[in-house]
Amino acid sequence: MYIKVEGLTKSFGSFQAVKGVSFEIQDGKLVGFLGPSGGGKTTILRMLAGLEFPDDGEILFDDVRVNDLPPQKRNIGFVFQNYALFRHMSVFDNIAFGLTVQKRKKEEIRRRVEHLIELTGLQGLERRLPHQLSGGQRQRVAFARALAPEPKLLLLDEPFAAIDAKVRKELRIWLRDMIRQVGVTTVFVTHDQEEAVEIADDILIMSQGKIEQHGSPLAIYREPATPFVASFIGEIIELSDASSLTGFEDMGQSGKAYVRPEFIEAGDEHEISDRNAAERGIVKAVYFRGRSWQIDVQVGRNRITVYRSLEQRTWKVNDEVLVLIHRIYRFDRNRCEVVENGMKSLVRV
């Protein structure tokens, strides 16, 4: 289903949850709303479902205005954060509910439910009640239940929030593959950037009721529109004096400069790929981060963070090291510019 939203606005009392949001979602896409809690993501999802009605703006499904349609008439599937399984119904009856509502034939219902149970790997649990299932199993029941009536649009509200961190990763991949297989247009909400990057075709980054950026995960990572986006997809470090760094002399003073740790190469003399473009720095702090060292290095007036493999020589505070910065983001009045290291390109050709 092709979705178009224009100028969507919603307030709860004096709190403006969604402030004039517009976006489009192409048919068959898997789209993630990403942002901190309280940013208005869930409110948009609930408005798409018809569980909340917008104060202003338009929601179009396949070019038909659905603003005033109740959820029953929108042809959607909704998976709630806590799944909202019908607690007094078995797994089978939960999945069959939407089909019973559609008054399908008993035999057809049985076949479709059995198909979904197989698809979601819930065989043998048909007679269980929701409270007899693990978190992961509950999520799959909720997913099968939402898919059973063959919705045109699937909406997922923080689908992994209630699941163990360990199981979560596994389920993420499972869910993505499942949605691709079914081919239904899907919108999900999350505050976990890793989750959004891994699952979504497209990401909409939301903050304080507004969309900050809309694009593919890679495009957003490469060219973040705002410092907020840059800090949400990936990690950034603010530089206090970027134009003093080798290779960035022409940058000028206007705006703010940021760098990602993965744009920085740090090492001893023989480890650096391009010594001409590198800079000398002093190690200020060393932390163990589980699989690598996190090291704070002072370079002129800039304090930057780099990661160093445990296989390399272990650095101590006050060691002198080389730092090569490949590129810097400069944000000037919310416009982003990617500045490459000038010295580096001179030598490399």
Add this chain to the structure above:
Amino acid sequence: MRPRHLDESPIFRWVFISIALLFLAFVLVMPLAAVLTQAFAKGIEVYWRSISEKDALSAIRLTLITAAIVVPLNSLFGVAAAWAITKFRFKGRNLLITFIDLPFAVSPVISGLIFVLLFGAQGWLGPWLQANDLKIIYAVPGIVLATLFVTFPFVARELIPIMQQQGREEEEAAAAMGAGGWRIFWKITLPNVKWGLLYGMILCNARAMGEFGAVSVVSGHIRGQTNTIPLHVEILYNEYQFTASFAVASLLVMLALLTLVIQSMMEWKHRLQSANEFKEGGADVH
């Protein structure tokens, strides 16, 4: 068993346990035992005669009729009120919550008096009722009305916390799957609260059968006509027919014991279920 250094000294423990048990024995067990021994003091034959005598039977019948009218009506009201309060935000919601508790706050005698002031011969509607030959006060309708008033919080009070805790998501999920309001209510909302509803109805029934104050004001104590079980007990007692009085009273005691048994059965069932939820919901294995 808690570690010793965290525990109170044994003396304190025994003192407090003894106080609790003695108190219970003194104000609960002893009176209950007294009722039953008094009831059977002159043998089972006298007991049987006391409760099968004409006026006693009439009182039992009136009590049963009252409960049969009041419990369904208050269940209906309780479900409607709890549903409205927990699933919707509307103007007057807080007012409704406050008013549901009103019968708990008002003395039952006053509750009875309200109806006398409304429907009595000197009341607001009295002249009109008399002109149309309708009797409410000192008749069965008055008793039903007073009982209705006194017992209406029970079902709602029982359901509101349950429904509040369950939230609206299951209903929303059903709506997203195309279910209409009526189906959602019968297939989702009601089955989810069935145990709470049953318990509320049992409490409501116990109080409806046992209510004295409000009913006493509107009944008029006409033997064989407007006496309920509690009123009949009082009359017998005032006439020094102690054995008969206690025999009839024992019926109410048995009702109370039955209510307790059903309540603990339901709590046991509920605890079993939430224990399961805790046990199986906590683990994330599959």
